[in-house]
Amino acid sequence: MSSMRRLYWLAVASILMAQPSAQPPVARRVDFGETFHGVRLNDPYHWLENFDDPAAVAWIDAQDRYARAYLASRPGQEQLRQRYGELSRFERLSVPYVAGGRYFYTKAPPDRPQSLLCLRRGAEGNEEVWLDPASFGDPSIAASVLGISPDGKAVAYAVRRSGQDEVEVLVRDIDAGKDTADRLPKSLYGGVAFLPGTRDFYYARRGRDTGSRIWLHHAGGDSSSDAEIFGRGMDARVFLSPHITADGRWLLVTAEYGWARTEIWFGNPARPGAALRQLTPRVEAQFSFEEAGPGKLLLTTTWNAPRLRGLLVDLARPAPGDWKEIIPEAADALHDATVAGGRIYASYLHDVQSRIRILALDGRPLGELPLPPFSSAGVHGRWDQQDVFVSFASFTVPFRIERMRAGDAQRSVWFQPRVDVPATLEVRQVWYASKDGTRVPMYLVHRQGLALDAKRPVLLTGYGGFNVPLVPGFNANAILWAESGGVWAQPNLRGGSEFGEEWHRAGMLEHKQNVFDDFISAAEWLISNHYTTPAHLAISGTSNGGLLMGAALTQRPDLFRAVYCGYPDLDMVRYFRYTKNNNPPALLEYGDGSNPAHFGFLRSWSPYERVVEGARYPAILFATGAGDTRVPPPQAVKMAAKVQWATRSGLPVLLRFDRKSGHAGGRTLDERIADNAAEQAFLMDAVR
Helix, strand or coil: CCHHHHHHHHHHHHHHHCCCCCCCCCCCCCCCEEEECCEEEECCCHHHHCCCCHHHHHHHHHHHHHHHHHHHCCCCHHHHHHHHHHHHCCCEECCCEEECCEEEEEEECCCCCCCEEEEEECCCCCEEEEECHHHHCCCCEEEEEEEECCCCCEEEEEEEECCCCCEEEEEEECCCCEEEEEEEEEEEEEEEEECCCCCCEEEEEEECCCEEEEEEECCCCCHHHCEEEECCCCCCCCEEEEEECCCCCCEEEEEEECCCEEEEEEECCCCCCCCCEECCCCCCCCEEEEECCCCEEEEEECCCCCCCEEEEEECCECCHHHCEEEECCCCCEEEEEEEECCEEEEEEEECCEEEEEEEECCCCEEEEECCCCCEEEEEEECCCCCEEEEEEEECCCCCEEEEEECCCCCCEEEECCCCCCCCCEEEEEEEEECCCCCEEEEEEEEECCCCCCCCCCEEEECCCCCCCCCCCCCCHHHHHHHHCCCEEEEECCECECCCCHHHHHCCCHHHCHHHHHHHHHHHHHHHHCCCCCHHHEEEEEECHHHHHHHHHHHHCHHHCCEEEEECCCCCCCCHHHCCCCCCCHHHHHHCCCCCHHHHHHHHHHCHHHHCCCCCCCCEEEEEEECCCCCCCCHHHHHHHHHHHHHCCCCCCEEEEEECCCECCECCCHHHHHHHHHHHHHHHHHHHC
16 A cells, blocks of 8 residues: 555544544545535535545445444334334235237245345236346345236346336236346436337437437347337437337327426338327426227326316327317316226326226226225226226324225225224325415324324324325335324325316426425414424425425424435535436426526525525434435535534434445345334434
8 A cells, every 4th residue: 555545544533533422533624615696605515526536435334334333222212113013014916917818917925135026817816926126146136027927927027236216127028937148238227118929129328428218129139239210319307218008009108298298209110211200289287198999098087177177188199189088177186087997087186195086998988996095096007907906094093905806896905904903093185375375285194083282202204206206105104103103194295186287387496495385384373273383393204305404494394303315315506416417307397507597596595505604403314325326416415415514403414325235125024124114213203
C-alpha cells in the first residue's frame, strides 16, 4: 500500500474512531456548490454520493451499524415482532390468469422467503409448483411472470436480484418442466406477448440511453439477433408494453408518458416489418384498453372526462369519430373496466370505497356486485372466458378471492387466508379541510370506544402522487397501533387518483405543495380533534411517501415527534441527474431541475434544500438499500448527514442501509418482519 493510500485510510479511521460509541459518526462537510439557472446551491455532502469512495462507504457502514444497534435496543420489540409475524405469516395467493385451461398464480407460503409460481390444470386441479425461486440458491432472488402463451404451455418469467428493478428473463416449458434456451439479458422489461401457435414473442425492453423499444424474439434464437419493431425516435421517457389479442390478429402497444398521458398503437403481429398505426389521438390524456370481442376494444380514458369514461372501438374502423361511448363519465371516478364472459364490470371509487357496476357490452346496466363497506375490490377475467374472479380486502380483512361464472350471481371462495384480527377494532372515515379549503378524506383505525383525550399515540401515513389511489387494504401496522391503544391514520392526499385526473394533477409539478399541505392539515386535524398532540404523533412513508415525509419534517418539524422515511426522493433540484436511467417518468410528476420553469417550485419544497441549521427536528429513521435502482440511495444518505448536522433537538437521526435490498424488494419475510418490528418500536418508543 502506498504511503498516500495508508495516510488516507488512517484519516478515515480517525474520523470514525473519534466518535463516541453512543453517537453515530459525524459526516465531514466539504465545500462544493453548483449553479442552477443563475442560483448557486451548496451541497457539502455531495461526496457521499460516490459509493466508490472508501470514506463514503466507511461512513455509511458505520451509520448502519449504529442504527441497527439503536433499533435493537428499543423496548417491546420482541412482542412487536411476534405479533407482526402473526399478522404477516399467512398464505397469500394472486388472482389466477387462465390460459389453455390452466390457472396460473403466485403463492406466498409463510415459511418460504419468496413467492412460488404455481398452476392448476383446470379449476379443480391439483396445485403444481412450476418454479421455486429457492432453486437459485439466494433468498434475495425473486421470480415473477411476464407473459404466458395462449395455450398455457410456455411462460416468460423474470428473475430479480436484491430488489433491483432490472431483471433477467427466462422461458419455462411447462410440460417439459424446464427452461428453454431462450434468455433475455438483465435490463428493464415492460411485459411479454406470445404469438398464438408459436413460442415467438414480442417484448418491451428499456435501454439506459435509448429509452423503451418493442422487440420480436424467435423461439430458440439468441436475443442479440432479436428484431427491433417499434419505439425508435420516441421520447426517451416513454414506457412501452406489448399485447396480442386473443385471436392473434392484432398487436397493441401501450406507450406511457408518465402517469398523465398514454398512446395506443396497433398493427398486424404477423407483419413485424410493417409500421404500427396510432389508435389514440395526440392529446394529453390517459388511455387503457380491454379486449371486448374479436377486433374490439373497450377504452377507458380521461380524454374529455377527468373522472374517466368508456369507449367501444372497432379496430376495423379505428377513427375516433367511429368510437361509441358506452360508459359516460360519472360523479365517481372510474378506475377500471374488465370485460369477462360478455359483460363489463366497471369499478368505481365512491368516497374511496369500491363500487362495481355490471354492464352489457352496449352499456346497459345489469346490476351491481355486493361488497363489504370500507373495502377495495377488483374484477379479473377475459372476454373469451367464463371465469370471473372478484378480489377484495379491507384494513382488517386480508386479500380474498372469489370465483363465479359469467352471468351467475353466485360466488364461491377461491382463496381466503385466516388471520387473527380482534373484532373490537373500528374503521372510520373522516373529512377535513386542507390549507386551501379543499376537503380531504382520511381513514382511521382504532379500538371501539376510543377516548379522545389527546393522549393517543398516532401513526399518520400517506403517499399522494403518481396517480396512485390509497384504497382500503389489509394493513398490519394499522392493527398493531390500534391494538396498542393508538390510532392509525391514512389520508387520501391530492396527487392520487381517488377522485379522478383532476385530483392527480392538483398534486403534481407546480401543485406538489398541495400534497404536503394536505398531509400537514391531516396532522393538525388529529391534534385539534383531541386524538393526539405533536409529542405523540409519528409519521411514516416510503418512496414518493418518503418524499412526503421529508417535506413534512422540514416544513413543520414542530408537528411531529418521530418519522420513518423509507427509500425516499429528497434532493429534488438535482433529481434529474439521478433518474435518466430507469425512472424518467418521475421528472414528469415532480418536475425537472434542468428546466428553468421547474427550478423555482422544486427548490421551494425540496426537503434537502429546506434543512435549516439549529432546527429542532423529530426523531428520524432514514432507510434505503444499495439495490435501489429506481430511487437513488444517495438521497437518503445525504439527507441523514445533513439533518444530523442541523438538528438541535437531541433526538436520534438514524440511517439504516441495506446492502442486499432495493426498491422492488430483496428481503425475505423473516427479514421484513424484523425490519418492520424495529421501525414500529422506534416510532412507538418515541411517541409514548
